[in-house]
Amino acid sequence: MxxxxxxxxxxxxxxxxxxxxxxxxxxxxxxxxxxxxxxxxxxxxxxxxxxxxxxxxxxxxxxxxxxxxxxxxxxxxxxxxxxxxxxxxxxxxxxxxxxxxxxxxxxxxxxxxxxxxxxxxxxxxxxxxxxxxxxxxxxxxxxxxxxxxxxxxxxxxxxxxxxxxxxxxxxxxxxxxxxxxxxxxxxxxxxxxxxxxxxxxxxxxxxxxxxxxxxxxxxxxxxxxxxxxxxxxxxxxxxxxxxxxxxxxxxxxxxxxxxxxxxxxxxxxxxxxxxxxxxxxxxxxxxxxxxxxxxxxxxxxxxxxxxxxxxxxxxxxxxxxxxxxxxxxxxxxxxxxxxxRVELRDGRYVFIGRGGGVINVGGLKVYPEEVEAIINAQPGVRMSLVKARRSPITGAVVTAEVVLIEGAAAGAQAEELLKGEMLQACRRHLAAHKVPMSIRIVPALEVSASGKLVRPDA
Amino acid sequence: MSERATITSLFEQVAREQQRKLSPLSDDLRLLESGLDSLSFALIVARLEDKLGYDPFDTAESFPVTFGDFVRLYESHSR
The missing domain is CATH 3.40.50.12780 (ANL, N-terminal domain)
Structure with missing residues (x-):
């Protein structure tokens, strides 16, 4: 044909x-x-x-x-x-x-x-x-x-x-x-x-x-x-x-x-x-x-x-x-x-997100690894986890959690400065829908027995 | 700060971040003619939820069309 x-x-x-x-x-x-x-x-x-x-x-x-x-x-x-x-x-x-x-x-x-x-x-x-x-x-x-x-x-x-x-x-x-x-x-x-x-x-x-x-x-x-x-x-x-x-x-x-x-x-x-x-x-x-x-x-x-x-x-x-x-x-x-990912509820499968943490922002896929690579390359960053947050406008938006290297930032003001630099780097290297809407500094991220970041379903 | 003031400052902040030219925010300004795109609105709604503690879109009967509709959606939810 x-x-x-x-x-x-x-x-x-x-x-x-x-x-x-x-x-x-x-x-x-x-x-x-x-x-x-x-x-x-x-x-x-x-x-x-x-x-x-x-x-x-x-x-x-x-x-x-x-x-x-x-x-x-x-x-x-x-x-x-x-x-x-x-x-x-x-x-x-x-x-x-x-x-x-x-x-x-x-x-x-x-x-x-x-x-x-x-x-x-x-x-x-x-x-x-x-x-x-x-x-x-x-x-x-x-x-x-x-x-x-x-x-x-x-x-x-x-x-x-x-x-x-x-x-x-x-x-x-x-x-x-x-x-x-x-x-x-x-x-x-x-x-x-x-x-x-x-x-x-x-x-x-x-x-x-x-x-x-x-x-x-x-x-x-x-x-x-x-x-x-x-x-x-x-x-x-x-x-x-x-x-x-x-x-x-x-x-x-x-x-x-x-x-x-x-x-x-x-x-x-x-x-x-x-x-x-x-x-x-x-x-x-x-x-x-x-x-x-x-x-x-x-x-x-x-x-x-x-x-x-x-x-x-x-x-x-x-x-x-x-x-x-x-x-x-x-x-x-x-x-x-x-x-x-789907879940059975009352005889119906409902979609609950995507495996591997893949985020769908208004129909455009975002692989968290791609965003994490940019954040992880910034000074002071030990590791990061990029994940979805639900949005009534685009289905989801991107957020990030970051673990800093010990002593990288003394005090809240220094942390804000580092977060600003991370966001600047993301904006330079990534399309707008991939840039995290917020970055949260966390003390630790969960790592599985096989040494991989534990990703929630996006 | 009132809902209106919070919303106005977030529109301005997100427009700056996304490097978009924001139209003057009058109540009859159509949201899609404000200079912002869907991603900008998604960021505004997420940050408003962080600041105000609620997302009125969950229970909204219809989508806001103008800036005035948008502000009223938040004001009516907080009352």
Whole structure:
């Protein structure tokens, strides 16, 4: 299967459109026009890093290059210039794509193609030559991204088996489509309707106004996106039939708030991860998921809970990680451990956090080790523990506990000075969501018999 | 210090830390037009909980839209 082939498989041109903040593209026009400025055939068989800033540009490239490129690497807009060369190396990329008019990117090598929604005549018939791999990026312990290997089949498995929704569907998503949650919506929308893409430069209220003007029926985002939408005062502009949450724990508070804001909509929360794919969708308005989903025979997704951790096995799982020292993705039974901790309460599993202390701040993962490494490098610090604190706005925020070297600070004032230096160092080296909101000096931290810091579930 | 004064000073403090330009804090200022992002609001709410000892979002019926809504959410909780 290939994307353009499946969009035109019925013989009729695709009927939907993509609505960016600055341009609209009817999918049918792609039969005779291209966003790649004549670069389509030059990219055949190559491994292409998609480094465009604009989501519509990236969306068009994904449609045009599936079945053509050997590999597409979906760089999210916040990929740092520091990590881009490593991503290029580990993915074996020999070409990269930027927004039209963008200069060559320092640190990137290979064929440079610039691309954008100002289409040019294609001059040839689209044809498939490759089973294109889709490489998604997810954050890793050291701060460098991990490369997760998917195919169009693994990415569309979750909804291809389902009946398409009845009636015309206009999707919108707060997500960037280069992230797994947004990519799911992008692929659904292509097959079953149109899509309103968000833009980093646009306010939440303006995006909702644009979605309303397009007649949005289905809309998705993380709980943090939705809290922000409710805070914008503009949520009443839309009246969707379907409201979806994923990417973070959907607590009862946000589910209830969305039911009140959209009384006519189905409010569904889905579990998905870049590695494990879509696990399940819950539509009963309650947090967590029914215990009956676990071990259900004949299900498209095998759901298992072992040692309090959720594991998934399905055709939606990624193939593996790319790179020289990539860890194994699946266990010997073919399951992927999601790292999400669950607890059985009254016949329902509820999410209680993530194993290994991983913190989810508004849908962005923070590995505590990465923050601790910065703090531990500061003078006067013996050891530190970075952990989550619950937040009604972003799900969690980061805090730190620090043990000082004996005699490093005499008195409260000296301690404050050291804490200030630690925070300064974190701000210099880390993205804002990774910087601890507070640092507490503690006399000791618990260390296990094996000599490791004892981490609470984040 | 009143809730309003505490909240105002925390908005200013977090805006400085996050290097964001804060709009003048009038009651009808929309929070999402104040210059602060979601992370900034998360920091403000966490620090308010440390200072005041409660988090009114736990029991709030709706999310505050304006700065005035935000202040009233805290004032009504403390009464």
């Amino acid at each position: 290939w994307l353009w082939g499946s969009l035109t498989g019925s013989g009729a041109p695709p009927s939907g459109c993509l609505l960016g903040a600055g341009a609209r593209i009817d999918l049918a026009t792609l039969a005779g026009a291209s966003s790649l400025g004549g670069g389509l055939e030059a990219l055949r068989g190559r491994c292409v890093l998609l480094a465009a800033g604009d989501q519509l540009t990236a969306a068009l490239a994904l449609i045009e290059l599936d079945g053509v490129a050997r590999r597409m690497v979906l760089c999210p807009p916040d990929l740092s210039a520091e990590h881009a060369p490593a991503v290029m190396r580990d993915s074996g990329a020999d070409a990269y794509l930027t927004d039209a008019g963008a200069a060559a990117v320092p640190g990137l090598a290979g064929l440079h193609v610039s691309s954008g929604p100002a289409l040019q005549a294609l001059g040839l018939t689209r044809r498939r030559s490759h089973d294109t791999e889709w490489i998604l990026l997810t954050s890793g312990t050291s701060g460098a991204p991990k490369l997760v290997q998917h195919t169009l089949a693994s990415l569309t498995g979750a909804f291809n088996a389902q009946e398409p929704p009845p009636g015309p569907v206009v999707w919108a998503t707060f997500y960037d489509i280069r992230r797994y949650g947004g990519l799911q919506i992008f692929l659904r929308a292509l097959h079953h309707g149109s899509l309103v893409l968000s833009s980093a430069a646009e306010s939440t209220a303006d995006f909702l106004a644009r979605a309303a003007a397009a007649g949005v029926t289905h809309i998705s985002g993380t709980p943090s996106h939705w809290r922000r939408a409710l805070m914008s005062g503009a949520a009443a502009r839309i009246s969707p039939r379907y409201v979806r949450l994923s990417g973070e724990i959907a607590d009862q508070g946000i589910l209830d708030s969305l039911h009140r804001a959209f009384p006519r909509a189905t409010v569904a929360h889905a579990f998905a991860s870049t590695e494990a794919g879509v696990g399940f969708e819950v539509r009963d308005g309650l947090a967590g998921f029914p215990a009956a989903l676990v071990g259900a025979p004949g299900a498209a997704v095998d759901i298992d809970v072992t040692g309090g951790t959720l594991r998934l096995r399905s055709a939606g799982n990624a193939m593996g990680y790319l790179g020289a020292h990539a860890p194994a993705l699946k266990d010997s039974d073919g399951f992927i451990e999601t790292g999400d």
